Amino acid sequence: xxxxxxxxxxxxxxxxxxxxxxAVEDIPPRLSPIRAHPDRLFDVTVCIRPFRTKGxxxxxxxxxGATVIHNYGHGGSGWSLSWGSANIAVQKAxxxxxxxxxxxxxxxIGLTSAIIAQRAGAKVTIxxxxxxxxxxSVRANGSWTPDSRIALAAEAPQNFGALWEQxxxxxxxxxxSYLGLAGDPVAFSDHYSLSDTPRGVPRPVDPDVAPLPRPTxxxxxxxxxxxxxxxxxxxxxxxxxxxxxxxxxxxxxKHVSRATRMFFNFGEYGHLLMSQFFAAGGKIEIREFxxxxxxxxxxxxxxxxxxxxxxxxxxxxxxxxxxxxQVGWLIxxxxxxxxxxxxxxxxxxxxxxIMVIALEHGDMKGYNDANESVRRAESxxxxxxxxxxxxxxxxxxxKA
Amino acid sequence: xxxxxxxxxxxAAMSFSAIQAQAQTQRSILDGVYTDAQATRGAQQxxxxxxxxxxxxxxxxTLAPPLTGRFIADWAGMTLGDLFDNIALTMPLYxxxxxxxxxxxxxxxxxxxxxxxxxxxxxLSAEPEALKAIRFDAWPIGGGARxxxxxxxxxxxx
Numbered sequence: 001x002x003x004x005x006x007x008x009x010x011x012x013x014x015x016x017x018x019x020x021x022x023a024v025e026d027i028p029p030r031l032s033p034i035r036a037h038p039d040r041l042f043d044v045t046v047c048i049r050p051f052r053t054k055g056x057x058x059x060x061x062x063x064x065g066a067t068v069i070h071n072y073g074h075g076g077s078g079w080s081l082s083w084g085s086a087n088i089a090v091q092k093a094x095x096x097x098x099x100x101x102x103x104x105x106x107x108x109i110g111l112t113s114a115i116i117a118q119r120a121g122a123k124v125t126i127x128x129x130x131x132x133x134x135x136x137s138v139r140a141n142g143s144w145t146p147d148s149r150i151a152l153a154a155e156a157p158q159n160f161g162a163l164w165e166q167x168x169x170x171x172x173x174x175x176x177s178y179l180g181l182a183g184d185p186v187a188f189s190d191h192y193s194l195s196d197t198p199r200g201v202p203r204p205v206d207p208d209v210a211p212l213p214r215p216t217x218x219x220x221x222x223x224x225x226x227x228x229x230x231x232x233x234x235x236x237x238x239x240x241x242x243x244x245x246x247x248x249x250x251x252x253x254k255h256v257s258r259a260t261r262m263f264f265n266f267g268e269y270g271h272l273l274m275s276q277f278f279a280a281g282g283k284i285e286i287r288e289f290x291x292x293x294x295x296x297x298x299x300x301x302x303x304x305x306x307x308x309x310x311x312x313x314x315x316x317x318x319x320x321x322x323x324x325x326q327v328g329w330l331i332x333x334x335x336x337x338x339x340x341x342x343x344x345x346x347x348x349x350x351x352x353x354i355m356v357i358a359l360e361h362g363d364m365k366g367y368n369d370a371n372e373s374v375r376r377a378e379s380x381x382x383x384x385x386x387x388x389x390x391x392x393x394x395x396x397x398x399k400a
Numbered sequence: 401x402x403x404x405x406x407x408x409x410x411x412a413a414m415s416f417s418a419i420q421a422q423a424q425t426q427r428s429i430l431d432g433v434y435t436d437a438q439a440t441r442g443a444q445q446x447x448x449x450x451x452x453x454x455x456x457x458x459x460x461x462t463l464a465p466p467l468t469g470r471f472i473a474d475w476a477g478m479t480l481g482d483l484f485d486n487i488a489l490t491m492p493l494y495x496x497x498x499x500x501x502x503x504x505x506x507x508x509x510x511x512x513x514x515x516x517x518x519x520x521x522x523x524l525s526a527e528p529e530a531l532k533a534i535r536f537d538a539w540p541i542g543g544g545a546r547x548x549x550x551x552x553x554x555x556x557x558x
Contacts, residue, residue, distance in 0.1 A: 062542050062543040064542075065541070065542045066541070066542065067539075067541045067542055067543075087459075090469065090470075091459075091466060091468050091469020091470060092469060093469070094469040094470040094472060094473040095468065095469050095472045095473070095515065095516075095538060095539045096538050096539045096540070096541045097472060097473040097476040097538030097539075098473075098541070120469070120470045120473070121470070121473065162456075162457070163457075166455075166457055166459055170459075173462060301541050301542070302541060
């Protein structure tokens with residue numbers, strides 16, 4: 001397989017290639033191919049991102065005799081910002097000096113809020129409809145994407161950039177303590193961005209991709225640039241993309257760059273979070289809320305409210321907009337230790353499967369779409385893009 | 401019987417002491433115990449003396465504790481005098497006890513302001529007795545506090 005082409009080249013020779021821009025230690029390792037075939041799609045999941053046009057709601061509200069601290073509306077950045085957002089919500093909660101705290105919701109925002117509250121000294125009960133493994137959280141992408149659909153630039157509060165940075169940096173520090181553990185709850189991997197055209201040059205229109213329908217809702221947004229971006233604030237946290245020169249490019253595509261990204265293995269990481277919560281004496285009560293007033297009936301008088309997308313109905317928050325996302329799951333291949341993007345399809349190899357995600361139309365994809373039914377054909381089409389990519393490698397004896 | 405009388409008298413004396421203590425600490429940080437101008441001075445001092453460890457939003461870092469949230473829970477039930485003494489004794493970390501009492505009072509005013517405690521018409525005194533007479537209360541559950549993010553006063557009973 002051509003993927004292993006670079007591995008056949010002694011590294012010392014590679015470093016001597018004239019004009020090589022990548023240092024010898026950065027030459028891509030031997031890459032195992034992804035067995036991308038539609039029949040290996042063993043699951044397709046759909047998630048509604050809890051996008052809030054104004055950015056996450058962290059306000060304090062009083063209902064009856066209870067004080068509610070909101071923590072919802074993290075769009076495509078929930079996993080990434082969870083710890084930092086939880087910390088802000090818990091600090092507010094602790095300002096009331098409660099001995100007991102209720103957390104509503106057991107997605108990644110609720111669970112991290114509960115753990116941070118325990119660390120702050122409170123006894124915590126989570127009230128939830130579902131446990132983590134059945135929430136929308138685990139149907140998300142689960143990569144470090146802290147400013148993915150986090151707010152609309154025109155609607156984010158003026159001070160939100162600073163608050164976002166505080167959340168992102170706190171989370172990043174917290175994830176440090178989950179690296180290097182058995183089962184890789186949190187890990188890094190290389191991500192290869194493949195393009196038929198040079199960086200910065202628009203791709204030709206793909207006839208297979210239908211154009212976006214005209215927006216049927218009122219107001220913003222209509223294009224990717226309408227979404228707020230803050231990544232420049234934390235540029236010191238991430239490694240910079242490297243352009244792979246022809247002599248070390250392992251792919252049959254002309255333009256390739258590589259960056260190293262952090263991601264979360266839902267199974268192991270989720271299990272670890274649940275275990276930590278229980279080990280610290282946490283309790284869970286299965287319960288569904290229909291009206292905000294029900295929160296005043298809880299034993300705990302300080303409540304951290306983490307309902308995710310359900311806030312749209314439960315709190316009638318008009319700023320909440322559904323953003324549909326779908327992931328196709330290929331059978332796990334532990335030997336595949338990288339991800340790639342090509343022709344608007346992204347893959348990411350995790351311990352519980354290889355994610356395949358169609359990304360055409362960027363941040364606008366799925367906007368205002370609350371349909372959580374599976375569209376398998378979309379995932380199969382995305383898999384075929386990757387299948388076609390690997391079919392261009394010469395077959396044969398060099399299979400990794 | 402005599403024993404009971406003695407016990408009752410002792411209890412009464414203790415209660416009286418408690419009432420006296422209560423009278424001495426009848427003010428609360430919820431009552432507006434600093435001025436905005438003082439907090440502004442404190443902000444300037446905080447920026448040069450404290451921010452490097454405790455952060456621009458008083459959020460703390462892995463080494464220094466936050467001065468919001470859990471900080472309130474940690475000091476709730478004590479007096480501003482207790483907190484003031486702690487600051488005066490231990491801060492700033494690189495030169496503990498080096499700041500004048502008036503500077504520490506200004507910094508304390510700023511910390512109260514960031515934590516959404518109301519300001520008032522009188523500056524926070526740096527005198528030990530005055531500080532000991534101010535109770536450190538947490539935000540009242542159910543209303544009366546100010547949301548530290550938006551700054552908006554949250555409606556509800558104190």
